[in-house]
Amino acid sequence: MTTGAPTSPYTARPRRSRLRRYLPLGVAAWLVLEIWLLTLVAGAAGGLAVFLLLVAGLVAGSAVIKRAGRRAFQSLNEALRRGGSPERGGNGLMMLGGLLLMIPGVLSDAAGLLLLLPPVQRAVRRYTENALDKRLRTAAPGSLRDAFQQVRIHRPDGKVVPGEVIREDRPGPGERQRPPLTW
Numbered sequence: 001m002t003t004g005a006p007t008s009p010y011t012a013r014p015r016r017s018r019l020r021r022y023l024p025l026g027v028a029a030w031l032v033l034e035i036w037l038l039t040l041v042a043g044a045a046g047g048l049a050v051f052l053l054l055v056a057g058l059v060a061g062s063a064v065i066k067r068a069g070r071r072a073f074q075s076l077n078e079a080l081r082r083g084g085s086p087e088r089g090g091n092g093l094m095m096l097g098g099l100l101l102m103i104p105g106v107l108s109d110a111a112g113l114l115l116l117l118p119p120v121q122r123a124v125r126r127y128t129e130n131a132l133d134k135r136l137r138t139a140a141p142g143s144l145r146d147a148f149q150q151v152r153i154h155r156p157d158g159k160v161v162p163g164e165v166i167r168e169d170r171p172g173p174g175e176r177q178r179p180p181l182t183w
Helices: 018-045 047-082 091-102 106-115 118-137
Strands: 151-154 160-163
Touching: 018 047, 018 106, 047 091, 047 106, 091 106, 091 118, 106 118
Parallel strands: none
Antiparallel strands: 151 160
C-alpha cells in the first residue's frame, strides 16, 4: 500500500537559462526603441531624411561586409600559401558591424558604427575570448568542452555507445595510394 501518488522523476521542468528567458523581452524592447527613435527622427527631419538614412545604412553596411569578406578571403589564401593558420583579424566583428548597419534603425546603426572602430573591436574580442575561456573551463564532461574528444554512436534501440573511430585507409589491390589531405 502506498501513502500517496507515485511521482515521476520527469515532473520537474529544467530551468531555463537567463538568456532564453530574457532574450525575447530584450528583442521586443529593442524593436520598440528603434521604431520610437525613427519616429523622432522623422518628426524632426522629415520622412525623406529617414528614408535616405535607411538607404545609406543599407549601402554602407553592404560595402563593409563586402570589404571584410574580401579581407578574410585574402588572409585565408595567404595562410594556405604559407602553410599556417589565418591571422586573427577583426573581420568577423566588421561583418557584424556591417550587418547592424544594414538593419533599419538608428540604434543598430550606432552599434554598427561602433563595431567598426578598432579599439571597440579589441575590447569586444577580449571580452568574448575571456567569457568563452571561462565557460569552457567550467564546462562539465560531455558538454561542448568534450565535443571533439568523444564520438557517440546511436544504435537503433536508442542506446548511446561511447567509442572512438579509428580509420586506416589502405589501398586495395590495383589502387594507388593517395597522399593525405593537409591544410
